[in-house]
Amino acid sequence: xxxxxxxxxxxxxxxxxxxxxxxxxxxxxxxxxxxxxxxxxxxxxxxxxxxxxxxxxxxxxxxxxxxxxxxxxxxxxxxxxxxxxxxxxxxxxxxxxxxxxxxxxxxxxxxxxxxxxxxxxxxxxxxxxxxxxxxxxxxxxxxxxxxxxxxxxxxxxxxxxxxxxxxxxxxxxxxxxxxxxxxxxxxxxxxxxxxxxxxxxxxxxxxxxxxxxxxxxxxx
Amino acid sequence: xxxxxxxxxxxxxxxxxxxxxxxxxxxxxxxxxxxxxxxxxxxxxxxxxxxxxxxxxxxxxxxxxxxxxxxxxxxxxxxxxxxxxxxxxxxxxxxxxxxxxxxxxxxxxxxxxxxxxxxxxxxxxxxxxxxxxxxxxxxxxxxxxxxxxxxxxxxxxxxxxxxxxxxxxxxxxxxxxxxxxxxxxxxxxxxxxxxxxxxxxxxxxxxxxxxxxxxxxxxxxxxxxxxxxxx
Numbered sequence: 001x002x003x004x005x006x007x008x009x010x011x012x013x014x015x016x017x018x019x020x021x022x023x024x025x026x027x028x029x030x031x032x033x034x035x036x037x038x039x040x041x042x043x044x045x046x047x048x049x050x051x052x053x054x055x056x057x058x059x060x061x062x063x064x065x066x067x068x069x070x071x072x073x074x075x076x077x078x079x080x081x082x083x084x085x086x087x088x089x090x091x092x093x094x095x096x097x098x099x100x101x102x103x104x105x106x107x108x109x110x111x112x113x114x115x116x117x118x119x120x121x122x123x124x125x126x127x128x129x130x131x132x133x134x135x136x137x138x139x140x141x142x143x144x145x146x147x148x149x150x151x152x153x154x155x156x157x158x159x160x161x162x163x164x165x166x167x168x169x170x171x172x173x174x175x176x177x178x179x180x181x182x183x184x185x186x187x188x189x190x191x192x193x194x195x196x197x198x199x200x201x202x203x204x205x206x207x208x209x210x211x212x213x214x215x216x217x218x219x220x
Numbered sequence: 221x222x223x224x225x226x227x228x229x230x231x232x233x234x235x236x237x238x239x240x241x242x243x244x245x246x247x248x249x250x251x252x253x254x255x256x257x258x259x260x261x262x263x264x265x266x267x268x269x270x271x272x273x274x275x276x277x278x279x280x281x282x283x284x285x286x287x288x289x290x291x292x293x294x295x296x297x298x299x300x301x302x303x304x305x306x307x308x309x310x311x312x313x314x315x316x317x318x319x320x321x322x323x324x325x326x327x328x329x330x331x332x333x334x335x336x337x338x339x340x341x342x343x344x345x346x347x348x349x350x351x352x353x354x355x356x357x358x359x360x361x362x363x364x365x366x367x368x369x370x371x372x373x374x375x376x377x378x379x380x381x382x383x384x385x386x387x388x389x390x391x392x393x394x395x396x397x398x399x400x401x402x403x404x405x406x407x408x409x410x411x412x413x414x415x416x417x418x419x420x421x422x423x424x425x426x427x428x429x430x431x432x433x434x435x436x437x438x439x440x441x442x443x444x445x446x447x448x449x450x451x
Contacts, residue, residue: 046345072348085346089364089448098360102351128447148350 024200078150099148254332284390335369
């Protein structure tokens with residue numbers, strides 16, 4: 001469904017990564033600074049690879065030889081950032097609606113209700129992000145990415161800014177997400193315990209290279 | 221307590237009209253230039269920056285003189301605009317608005333530029349991943365987040381335009397009922413015997429307008445900022 005082969009030179013650090021991912025949750029696993037975030041930024045279109053090819057559902061998003069580089073806003077790839085990045089000037093409801101406004105499709109009330117229930121954010125809809133807790137913010141950020149009807153969902157250490165108790169609160173939501181939606185996920189993490197329950201497939205990345213691919217056993 | 225002559229009232233109305241028109245017309249340009257200076261890097265950027273700031277450092281009379289030899293009725297740009305679009309600046313209130321706009325422009329651009337520079341660009345990236353192209357990102361994220369700075373810049377520009385004297389009087393002179401603003405009227409009154417009382421009254425009107433504008437902008441800025449950081 002997703003196939004990635006990208007090379008990128010970032011100062012003295014080089015990234016040369018190739019992997020493919022089917023449905024379910026693919027975890028990009030590795031220590032901090034291994035280049036995982038740069039890889040998903042290249043999938044999202046936020047960072048341009050020097051060389052390579054990114055294909056999603058038979059659609060070429062990037063290919064340096066064919067000179068294809070689809071703009072970020074056309075890729076329809078949901079992205080849950082480490083710091084949430086909710087829009088501070090909009091209520092949670094409007095944050096959630098943002099993707100359907102911009103995508104030009106009418107908001108789907110059933111999908112909205114489903115996502116709100118899945119993530120348990122109904123009581124936050126009329127508040128602004130400013131005073132929400134970290135966990136509430138991340139749940140809203142997940143909801144926002146889901147409601148844009150993504151073809152692929154990227155999650156960059158979505159729990160990293162939360163304490164252990166909060167992580168345990170949110171993990172079940174992410175599991176329900178994996179099982180309850182048909183959207184494939186790429187989940188970036190350096191924390192084996194955190195992703196053990198989520199991962200259906202693991203790609204281990206060290207120093208900008210893929211060192212192993214396989215199942216959950218790679219996390220042990 | 222105020223018994224202004226009809227001509228002085230016209231000066232008050234003219235001042236307000238000129239300040240509002242010049243500020244509103246300058247605003248889209250101020251936002252565009254502020255954005256370009258905050259975000260883009262290109263050849264000649266420092267030149268653009270310097271030109272925009274020039275009215276801040278030049279003597280106002282020099283700015284007025286430059287406007288005169290550019291936008292005067294017989295000057296190249298002025299003649300072109302008059303012949304093709306029927307827009308005449310010289311010795312009209314429109315010319316006063318142009319002079320005020322030019323003088324106020326650097327203050328407006330500066331405030332807008334700083335507020336755009338302070339925006340977390342990662343929010344704009346997030347808007348991109350959610351399907352917003354550059355224009356929509358600007359309209360729905362950048363501009364609302366820069367709003368307090370835009371308001372502050374607009375207010376500064378309005379106040380500057382209200383008080384403009386040197387460039388205006390050089391460019392469009394001091395014609396009662398056409399280009400005579402409060403400042404010019406006060407200046408005229410201080411030049412004639414027995415004008416002190418009227419000059420003082422105009423000064424009071426000027427203070428009231430400025431304070432009202434200041435309070436209005438504070439109120440708007442507080443609301444805008446509460447929207448950004450509130451609950």
